[in-house]
Amino acid sequence: MEDFVYRMVRRLRPDLENVGGQQRIGGVADVITLFYTLPLAVVGLVWLVKVSNWGLMADNWQVFLMLGVLMYLFNRFSFFIVTEIRSGGYANTQGALDGMVLWSGVFLFGPTVLWLDVFWSTANLVRGLFQARSPSEVWNRLRATASGLATTELGILLALPLYRTLGGKFPMGELTNQVLLAGMAAILLHFALTVMIYLGYTVYVIWALRHVLNAPTGAAVHFFVLAFLLPALSNPFAILAASLYHQGGALFYLYDMVGMLLVAVLARQLSRAVENSRLQSRQLEELERLGRAILNAPPDLSTLPALLEEHVPPMFSANRVLIWSEENGALFNYPDTLGIDRARVWGWLHTQNQARYIQDREPLPWQSSSLAQAPLLVAPLIHPEHQHTIGGVYIELRTLALRWDARSLAALLPAVQTLGAQVASALRRAQVYAETLAMQKTLQELSLARTIQASFLPEEIPQLSGWQMCAALEPARQIAGDFYDFIPLPDGRLGIVIADVADKGLGPALYMALSSTLLRTFALQYPAEPARVLSATNQRILQDARANLFVTVFYGVLSPESGQLVYANAGHPPAYLITTAQPDGLQMLRNTGMPLGIDSETSWREETISLAPGELLMLYTDGVSDAQNNRGEFIDRQAVLNCLYEHLHKPVQDIQRSIFDKIHQFVGDAPRFDDITLVIAKRDSV
Numbered sequence: 138m139e140d141f142v143y144r145m146v147r148r149l150r151p152d153l154e155n156v157g158g159q160q161r162i163g164g165v166a167d168v169i170t171l172f173y174t175l176p177l178a179v180v181g182l183v184w185l186v187k188v189s190n191w192g193l194m195a196d197n198w199q200v201f202l203m204l205g206v207l208m209y210l211f212n213r214f215s216f217f218i219v220t221e222i223r224s225g226g227y228a229n230t231q232g233a234l235d236g237m238v239l240w241s242g243v244f245l246f247g248p249t250v251l252w253l254d255v256f257w258s259t260a261n262l263v264r265g266l267f268q269a270r271s272p273s274e275v276w277n278r279l280r281a282t283a284s285g286l287a288t289t290e291l292g293i294l295l296a297l298p299l300y301r302t303l304g305g306k307f308p309m310g311e312l313t314n315q316v317l318l319a320g321m322a323a324i325l326l327h328f329a330l331t332v333m334i335y336l337g338y339t340v341y342v343i344w345a346l347r348h349v350l351n352a353p354t355g356a357a358v359h360f361f362v363l364a365f366l367l368p369a370l371s372n373p374f375a376i377l378a379a380s381l382y383h384q385g386g387a388l389f390y391l392y393d394m395v396g397m398l399l400v401a402v403l404a405r406q407l408s409r410a411v412e413n414s415r416l417q418s419r420q421l422e423e424l425e426r427l428g429r430a431i432l433n434a435p436p437d438l439s440t441l442p443a444l445l446e447e448h449v450p451p452m453f454s455a456n457r458v459l460i461w462s463e464e465n466g467a468l469f470n471y472p473d474t475l476g477i478d479r480a481r482v483w484g485w486l487h488t489q490n491q492a493r494y495i496q497d498r499e500p501l502p503w504q505s506s507s508l509a510q511a512p513l514l515v516a517p518l519i520h521p522e523h524q525h526t527i528g529g530v531y532i533e534l535r536t537l538a539l540r541w542d543a544r545s546l547a548a549l550l551p552a553v554q555t556l557g558a559q560v561a562s563a564l565r566r567a568q569v570y571a572e573t574l575a576m577q578k579t580l581q582e583l584s585l586a587r588t589i590q591a592s593f594l595p596e597e598i599p600q601l602s603g604w605q606m607c608a609a610l611e612p613a614r615q616i617a618g619d620f621y622d623f624i625p626l627p628d629g630r631l632g633i634v635i636a637d638v639a640d641k642g643l644g645p646a647l648y649m650a651l652s653s654t655l656l657r658t659f660a661l662q663y664p665a666e667p668a669r670v671l672s673a674t675n676q677r678i679l680q681d682a683r684a685n686l687f688v689t690v691f692y693g694v695l696s697p698e699s700g701q702l703v704y705a706n707a708g709h710p711p712a713y714l715i716t717t718a719q720p721d722g723l724q725m726l727r728n729t730g731m732p733l734g735i736d737s738e739t740s741w742r743e744e745t746i747s748l749a750p751g752e753l754l755m756l757y758t759d760g761v762s763d764a765q766n767n768r769g770e771f772i773d774r775q776a777v778l779n780c781l782y783e784h785l786h787k788p789v790q791d792i793q794r795s796i797f798d799k800i801h802q803f804v805g806d807a808p809r810f811d812d813i814t815l816v817i818a819k820r821d822s823v
Contacts, residue, residue: 152272159226160472162345164273167280170338174284177334181291182255188294189249197246203387204242205253207394211235212257214401216408218367219415219454220360223352227454227535228342228360232368234401238394239289240375244320245382247307248297254289258282270511274536284338288331296327312380320376328369335365371397413548416454420552423452424559431563436570438465441563445469449532449556453549456511456535462518462528462564463487477531478504482515487526492516492554494546512541514549516557521565528564530557599623599631601697603750605789605819611760611797613809618645619758620653621816626664629697634660635756635816636690637709639732645686652678652688652733660692667692667705668729668741675707675733687734691726691756700748700820705741708732710762714746715753715781723778751822753785753792760813764800767807772800789817 146168147153153164194201215233222228235257242250265278305319339361346352374397382390427448434440449458450471458471461479485503495501495513511533518528530553534541598606608621618641624632634656638645652674659673670692678688691712693704704726706712711725730741748754764772780795793815800813 150272150276158350159223160273162342162349164276165345166338166341167273167276169341170335171276171280171283173337174280174287174334177287177291178283181287181289181294184294185248185251185255185290188247189252190247191249193246193249194252200246200387201242201250201253203391204238204250205256207238207398208235208253208257210398211238211401214398214405216367216401216404217412218360218363218408219412220356220363221419221451222346222354222357222360223350226350226352228357230360230364232364234368234371234397234404236368237371237375237378237397240293240320240324240372241378241382241390243293243297243307244305244309244375244379245307248294251290251293255286258285258289284335288334292327292330292334293323295330296323299323299326309376309379309383311383312377316380317376320379321373324369324372324375328365328372331369332365335361371400413545417548417552420452420549423448424552424555427452427556428559431559431566436566438468438563438567441560441567442469445560446471452552452556453514453532454535455532457531457533459531460518460528460560462560464527465564468528468560482529482531486515486517486529489515489517489526490519492530492550492557494543494550496541496543496546511536512546514546514553516550516553518557518561518564521558521562527561530560594620595623599625601631603821604697605821606817607789607793608816609793609797609814611813613760613812614641616643616646617641617812617814618649619760619812619814620649621756621814622653622657624657624660626660626694628664630664631695631697632660632664632667633693633695633702633756633816633818634690635709635758635814636688637758637812637814638688639686641811648682648686648688648734651682652690656690656692665694665703666743667694667703668743671705671707671730671733671741672739675739676737678734679737682734687732689732695818700750700752701745702748702754703743703745705729705743707741710757710759712757713755713778713781714748715755715785716749722782748818748820750820753781753789753817753819755781756816758812758814760809760811761796761800761815763811764804764813765807765810766804772803776803789819792819793817 146165149168150164153161212233212235215231217229217231219227219229239250239254242253259282262278262282266275269275269278300319300323303319303322304315305323309316309320343354343357343361346357347354374393378390378393378397381393427444430444430448431441434444445458445460446469449455449460449469455471457477458469459467459477459479460469461467463483467479481503493515495510495515497510497512501510501513514530514532514534516530517526518530519525520527532553534546594610595608598608600606606623608623610617610619610621612619618638620634620636622632622634624634626632634653636649636652636656638649638652655674655677656670659670659677663669663673671690674690687708689709690707691704691709692707693702695702704712706726706728708728708731711727714724714726715722716724724746726744726746729744731739761777762772762774766772776799777796780799781792784792784795796815797813
């Protein structure tokens with residue numbers, strides 16, 4: 138049935154293609170109601186023309202003018218009813234006590250008074266069409282006017298014969314039981330006819346709520362009962378007002394009307410207070426629910442659009458909503474077909490630091506032309522930490538019976554500001570979550586890189602007869618830029634490498650992997666020529682790496698039987714040789730050329746030393762010599778040498794441990810700036 142009705146209506150309302158849900162139901166109901174009430178309104182107007190007494194209006198124009206002014210005042214102080222008939226879906230109507238004025242005029246002057254309602258309805262229609270912002274508002278105005286004319290003019294004209302039959306007359310005489318009965322009967326019949334004329338509209342809306350939206354209908358039924366009943370409650374008092382006019386003239390009549398006007402003012406204020414209270418309660422409720430839902434939701438943004446869709450439209454009685462962030466784009470776009478020039482809004486909004494409201498007909502601050510628009514709420518999303526604008530909230534309010542004036546719009550600003558803060562907090566939470574995931578992934582990758590890097594180091598320290606050797610690398614970060622190696626060479630010789638790549642991190646670690654591979658490759662190719670190994674490695678690094686890095690290298694070839702060490706030092710910290718050949722027992726094996734990876738024309742010279750029984754060679758990186766404490770002081774080189782001297786008679790593992798302990802004790806809890814690498818070779822005493 139819904140499809141059948143919609144196909145018929147769609148020919149006249151193609152704009153309904155772009156809407157759904159309650160908006161479509163309301164649009165269909167407007168068209169249906171207009172088509173069956175418009176003929177009734179025409180019949181009522183034709184009937185009214187035939188029964189009108191224009192001379193009566195001319196003779197009593199002052200009274201007719203007074204009635205017109207009273208009708209205006211009662212409409213000016215109309216009350217309204219807003220009911221949430223489903224989550225986020227509202228029904229609203231506006232009611233006034235002007236029916237009492239109209240009925241009292243009918244009782245005094247007959248049906249001619251109904252022209253006041255015709256003039257008033259026509260003026261409202263013209264004004265409404267002029268202010269309409271969409272086809273939906275145009276059709277709604279036409280439907281309201283047609284149904285209003287049908288229920289008022291035709292309804293009252295149908296009720297007046299009963300009034301005359303029961304003894305009523307124009308003008309109404311003294312208030313007697315017969316007169317009271319006749320007036321009440323006419324008013325009740327008019328009420329029944331009003332309900333019958335609106336029955337098609339009412340039945341369709343309730344049916345569509347149940348069968349199309351699968352929504353409960355209790356709230357809708359309650360709304361329609363109030364919408365019909367409340368405006369009609371004052372109509373019986375028209376009998377008293379007409380009787381007072383007959384007995385005391387216009388003064389008595391006005392006295393009664395002033396009292397009823399005060400009631401109308403109180404009813405309007407009460408309805409405003411009730412609606413404001415409902416809005417604030419709903420906003421607080423939805424903001425609290427949204428806050429809890431965001432806290433309980435996954436930390437990413439996967440569920441945020443659904444949460445906003447659930448809580449934001451009912452929070453503000455919104456007709457259109459757009460919530461976006463500069464980084465993530467649209468987070469919530471309601472309805473899906475909403476088209477807003479977000480770039481223009483953003484150009485203005487990112488300069489704001491608090492929520493703003495814009496009344497209808499007020500120029501939009503982000504565009505020069507002034508177009509018809511609904512009242513707007515606009516708020517920036519402020520980063521919780523950096524306090525800069527990261528997005529925005531754009532809410533177009535639904536046009537309800539309550540007019541959105543400056544006061545009512547200002548009352549909504551705290552809620553929209555809080556909404557913006559909640560969304561900004563959710564965005565920051567998602568950002569932190571994403572950063573945490575990225576950090577975890579990076580740590581996993583670094584852990585894998587460290588494992589791979591560790592595989593480049595020798596699995597075992599060579600065990601040479603007559604020699605003690607040890608090596609250790611303690612990285613400052615997840616991965617190191619230092620490395621060492623022991624390379625077995627022909628004729629029982631052993632290549633010993635210690636190196637340090639400039640800088641730290643993943644890039645230098647890859648540079649280290651390349652350098653260590655090249656050194657081992659060329660060491661096997663030139664087993665007795667350390668300088669040539671460095672030169673070949675340098676050439677290949679400059680050809681392949683192009684990384685603007687360099688590496689310091691100490692490379693020596695040890696002959697275990699003789700104790701001879703042929704070495705080349707490419708910019709590396711000088712090795713320590715604890716020897717009896719020097720007066721102070723210390724020989725430093727200094728640079729024989731610059732680091733690798735700087736200049737392709739560089740060459741290195743070779744030096745030769747011999748380790749006598751009992752002598753010790755310590756190779757190290759600048760993490761040892763440049764260790765710093767919290768005060769920025771560097772470790773004393775002599776403190777390291779003292780460890781060598783004090784533990785010279787002990788196994789090399791003990792010597793290595795004592796040096797590490799000395800460094801750790803000196804550095805304390807200061808941040809580690811460099812890797813620490815030690816290689817110690819000691820020839821056993823005879």
